[in-house]
Amino acid sequence: MNDYISTFYNDIYHIIDNLIKDNIIPKDFNIKKINVDFSSKSKRGDISTNLYIILNKSLIKKDFELKNYILFEFNKLSYLNKITFSNNGFINLILNDDYIFSKLIEVIKKNHEYGKIILKNKDKNINIEYVSANPTGPVHVAHMRGAVLGDVLSNILSFVGYNVTREYYVNDTGTQINILGKSLYKRYLQLLGEQIEIEKDEYPGDYLIKIAKNILDNHKNEIIKKNIKDKDIFFKNYAVKEIIKTIKIDLKNLGILFDTYTHESSIIDNNSNINEVFKILKEKELLYEGFLNKPKGEDIKNWKPRKQLLFKSSYYGDDSDRPLKKENGEWTYFANDSAYHYNKINRNYNLLINVWGADHIGYVKRMKSIVDAISNSKVSLNIIVCQIVKLIKNNQSLKMSKREGNYILIKDLLKDVGKDPLRYYMISTKNETPIDFNIDEVIKQNKDNPVFYCQYAYARSSSVINKFKNDNILNSENLINKKIDFKFISKYEREIILQIIAWPYIIFQSSTLCQPHRITNYIENLSTIFHSFWNKGKDHSEYRLIDNSNINKTISKIIWIDSMRIVFRNAFKLIGIEANEKM
RNA sequence: GCGCUCUUAGCUCAGCUGGAUAGAGCAUCGGUUUUCUAAACCGAGGGUCGCAGGUUCGAAUCCUGCAGAGCGCGCCA
Incomplete structure (x- = not known):
């Protein structure tokens, strides 16, 4: 830096x-x-x-x-x-003006690399896990914020030189998946003409009908031969496989791709992970058989004191110790998740980042505790919790209920709103703040909409540069060798230039604090001072960017404009939105 | 009851991890196009930073208490 x-x-x-x-x-x-x-x-x-x-x-x-x-x-x-x-x-x-100029030329020289930081500990491996939506249905609004945040954060962290692995954890086992398999089987039977009834806890979504139809068309004979147990497994696996496929497509359309998908089943099948966790905790005397206190305030039906295998997470500052085994001897989800994190630790990451929704906020302490314990405090876990996104349309907040399955899907939002505004809005607010996402505002294509405001600033500045595309002296490739003359630079432009060359520091802050919204704040500010300056040229010709009678003046201005475009392009790329030269 | 997060203009949000007169956008009112993109710009009004204490040269920011909102709280993942 x-x-x-x-x-x-x-x-x-x-x-x-x-x-x-x-x-x-x-x-x-x-x-x-x-x-x-x-x-x-x-x-x-x-x-x-x-x-x-x-x-x-x-x-x-x-x-x-x-x-x-x-x-x-x-x-x-x-x-x-x-x-x-x-x-x-x-x-x-x-x-010093000369100093500022040297920094500005650096922007043009480094171009798409501008803003990269040379880190002291550049060999750091980071695993960032996000979305990880259960494969029981398509991805919807509740997943969107974490998805974009995780993606942009990954972009930023790899931009500054970390080795970043983008990971999706597929929860493909457990009660919910069994229910999913059952629900799919019912749809299959329905297609065969049987009367079925979808029960309260089962999955009512139409997407299962499509999958069932697919099975009927391609696997009917094979299913007839199976016994009940094999049928269960078949439908369960088929459902997960198909749903993950659609999740991947939806996320890809939002501009989000992963390096790795880790399946919960693979963590469990291979008992070694969980056995190792168990062994480590035992050695550290962090395990015991005991009873948990009943939570106060809320009435819990069927509360019975139960003797369970517990992890002493209170030792690490958690509010209570946490169970690792269910009454029937099965591992709890927390135990499996511990095994999963142990698996991540063993893959030699120095830092684990999890992006979670607000509904998991109660799990932060226990997860940090266990990672601390099983990694001998060598690996740190950073959990970023996203607050909810409330959708507003026609001045009314859209009500969604999981039970009725009427969540707004990412697929549909992409159709209505478009990728760029969706991504922009999801990260322009810091993760702890709940978002009121007003669909009517976001689809506007004017200054009400900060995405277009910034993209327009880029297009405007590009229109100047493109005028000289075929000019030997003034085309953008030749600017490196040119010299800026500060006598042609007004105080307003000087301000813009100072912002342009502050860009690496913004990246530094954004990456170390894991706060992508600093980038959107920055480009909004840059856009504002640029638009403002642009309009000054209307009343005062000395502020105009192109002066055909004075080539040195024009050169001086084009240098900073092109530098600004580079910063815009780099910022847009990190956020994952388009940089169009014409709008 | 306990834990985590939040409370800044009528609305949506920033506030650079303690700094100088608290900032944008929207909305309201008024102005600017024979000119490099008016998808823009300029101006006006609008604030007890939830409340009360504390820490110090200095607090929207840190600490404590209180009030309100959201999420969560043993075999859902």
Whole structure:
């Protein structure tokens, strides 16, 4: 990372190190209190810092001339042009124009690589598991947010150099899958002319009829020969296989692909995973047979104290210990999931990321506990919980019920809304905030809609560049060798340029905090200041981008416009939306 | 009852992990097209950052309590 913000941070840290060495501030000085502000709104400088305020407070040598010292040190930094202290102690700084230009040319040189960070620990392997919707029906709204978030986060993390594995965990065993198989069998019988009744817990969706028809057409003879048990297995497996197929298609249309699908059945079939987990926990004395307390408040029918095999997750800060075995001796879902995470740990990941829906929020602590336990605290698990998406149409929130199977499907939303707005909206709000997704607003193709607002900014800027496609001097490929002349650059453009060259820092924040919404905030801001500048050209010809009478002026402007386009393209690519040069 | 998350303009959301006068968009009102894309721009009004304490030079941001909303709470996955 060598953007101007990170560079300045590093130089500040250097100064602090020296002050500690010279015993002027204490060794335990908290470096995190130092802040560098690059917000273009402050208008007090290109960047500013609270360095003086914070250092002044922690001085051991009270008579130390701190102000002069900082001035002396900052004067050594070649990229700074002007240093001023405000009355309340903030330091405001203006950057060197040549420095800014060198950063801008870097954008053009690096092009689609611009914004990549050279990480210190670049060999880090990350596994990111998302969607993992149960293969009992098509993917719907509830899965959408996590799907897009997981995808964009994967894009960002691999962009900054991690080895990222995108993984989908298929829960293809257990009670629900048995019910699914039964439901499909009923549909099959129905097609054969039998009277059937779909019971309360069974799956009523039409998609099973289609699958049943497929079986009838292709496998009828084969089924007749099977005994009851084999029939159960056949229908169960067939249902899962077909449903996963449609899930893959729906997600692909949303722009989402996975590297690996791991099936729960494969984790369980091979008992080694769960046996290993059991062994480790036993060695660590984290297992015991015992009783759980009945949860207070809510009445639980048929509550009976039960002796169960329990994991001491409370040792790791969980609210209660958690059962690993059911009464009938089967492993619980939690046990299987532990085995699955053990499997992931064994695949040599340094970091596991799980993207979950809000309905799993109660499982965060126990999952972190078990990963901590079985990995000897070597692997960390980061769980990102997405709040719900409430769909609104005609000013009414759409009611959905699982039982009636009337969830809005991703497939249908893609048809109504389109991929780009859907993806954009799913990540432009930070994951902890619930989204009110107003379908009527999102399909608008104007400034009400931030996706089109940003895409339009890209198209507008492209229209300028494309004017010079066939111009030997001014075409975009030749810009690297050209020089920007700051006398043609207005203060408004300078602001835009400062935003453009802040892009690597945005990537840094977005990747380390796992917050893709910082990218959409950033490009919305970039779009705003660009549109605003564009319109200035209407009243004031000096702000116009093309000046046929002055080629050096035009070159200077085209350089930053093309750099901005590169940043837009890179941002759009990470988000997974189109960059169209014409709209 | 317990846990996690949330509460910022009429609405939808930001607020850069403690900074300077709290920001956008929508909605409302008023203006800007013989000109590189008006799918845009400019201006106005609109706020006790849920409430109350605390921490310090400084709090929307951190801590505590309270109120409200969402999700979850032993054999569903």
